[in-house]
Amino acid sequence: MSDSIFVTRPQLPPLEEFIPYLEEIWSSRILTNGGAFHQQFEQALCEYLGVKHLSLFSNGTLGLVTALQALRIDGEVITTPYSFVATAHSLLWNRIQPVFVDIDARTLNLDPRKIEAAITSRTTAIMPVHCYGHPCDVEAIQEIADKYNLKVIYDAAHAFGVRDAFGSVLRHGDLSVLSFHATKVFTTFEGGAIVCPDARTKQHIDHLKNFGFVDETTVVAPGINGKMSEINAAFGMLQLRHIEQALTERRRVDGFYRSELRDIAGIRCLEGQPDHTVNCAYFPILVEPDYPISRDMLYQKFRNEGIYARRYFYPLIADFPMYREMTSARADNLPAAKLAAQRVLCLPIYPTLTLDDQRRIVDVVRDV
Ligand code: T4K
Helix, strand or coil: CCCCCCCCCCCCCCHHHHHHHHHHHHHHHHCCCHHHHHHHHHHHHHHHHHCCCCEEEEHHHHHHHHHHHHHHCCCCECCCCCCCCCHHHHCCHHHHHHHCCCEEECCCEEEEHHHHHHHHCCEEEEECCCCHCCCHHHHHHHHHHHHHCCEEEECCCCCCCEECCCCEEECCCCCCEECCCCCCCCCCCCCCEEEEHHHHHHHHHHHHCCCEEEECEEEEECCEEECCCCHHHHHHHHHHHHHHHHHHHHHHHHHHHHHCCCCCCCCEEEECCCCCEEECCCEEEEEECCCCCHHHHHHHHHHHEEEEEECCCCCCHCCCCCCEEEECHHHHCCCCHHHHHHHEECCCCCCCCCHHHHHHHHHHHHCC
């Protein structure tokens, strides 16, 4: 029996490379609360990503929750049902009403053409997701936001390092939130960051993630504990040394799948935008009706072979119990998202996925 293959595996540098970082933490005895690695890592990430300001977080979800707090968002927020559940949960944690708008069947991102019809007098913001690291139609979304005076918070959990022709996609909107979870392109075990447009916003967010403390005796807001520890920040510094290599390997896997799956009837690969630098965070395929078996049957066939492809994102967020009674969660409001949730399967993709394993995966799809 061959080894199991998972949808993703974290890229771990050789253990001995991490030892000097640990020694530094051990000798300084500063473990958290904005220590030296935290500061270095914020700086280094800004440089790598090509953004001016960011604030590190202990995970992406707390980043989303805090971003909404920072912009004082309330009322209703327009968002996508086709995402990881943390996107909408961050709204509920702030007692904000999520309003689901359908996705574009081509990109699987929030469909800007559907947004205006969902705006009410209570709408205060839009929270789109750069799903699988494929950028949203940022210009169309910004145009609507400007017209109705809405904030835009991008859930950029999948979009580490993604660039358009003019720079990082993280510069768009009022804030963008990254995740550095173990399953992501770039990981700090757990972690995340909010990308901010200016130093003042960053300072406010820095206060919010540290209980609202400004100094030893001053608390300016009911903040939370969202700080990244020194171990995570040190690991992030080390990961940055290997990220380019990891992205190259991911692009290699992506290229292999695209060329091998191209001629299989009923299997469609999601296209990126040609002038973008992609990160190949995921490899979603759409199992269409002319494929001999359904997506779920293919998923099961993979499992029988010890290959753990994943149905990201099924079920739709709108179908979970805390959302499904909402008017915007109705199936007839979300036809494209419903279809995607039934058809998409994410194939394994990560830097150390061997060519043999890639062949094994393609063979499963081909041998139906
Ligand atoms: N917004 C979006 C759009 C997101 O996708 C996410 C997270 C967030 C917000 C929230 O960000 P964080 O708060 O998480 O920073 C995973 C992740 O837990 C989650 O972070 C991620 N999205 C989501 C898409 O996927 P699961 O339940 O699928 O993970 P799990 O444990 O089943 O792992 C999948 C596979 O990865 C495993 O079969 C094996 C491999 N794996 C996993 C872990 C945790 C490893 O090899 N090593 C590991 O340590 O949710």
